[in-house]
Amino acid sequence: MQKTEIDISGMTCGHCSMSVSKELSGLHGVHVLEVNHQTGKALIEGTADESELTAAIEKAGYQVTRFVKVND
Ligand SMILES: [Cu+2]
Numbered sequence: 001m002q003k004t005e006i007d008i009s010g011m012t013c014g015h016c017s018m019s020v021s022k023e024l025s026g027l028h029g030v031h032v033l034e035v036n037h038q039t040g041k042a043l044i045e046g047t048a049d050e051s052e053l054t055a056a057i058e059k060a061g062y063q064v065t066r067f068v069k070v071n072d
Pocket residue numbers: 011012013014015016017
């Protein structure tokens with residue numbers, strides 16, 4: 001399944017990564033594999049519009065800086 005790595009700015013602690021994880025998990029068709037505030041990256045599996053992912057992350061209070069498609 002398609003994986004996407006998302007670079008996120010503004011996360012500073014475990015609560016930040018949990019908030020992001022919670023919002024992303026609420027999206028249909030998205031499985032959150034990892035959100036790491038230290039690296040500022042989220043790894044998700046599944047298909048979702050970048051606009052949808054961006055909206056969810058902004059709702060949590062953070063900014064998306066980059067999307068990278070990851071191939072297995
Ligand atoms: Cu935090």
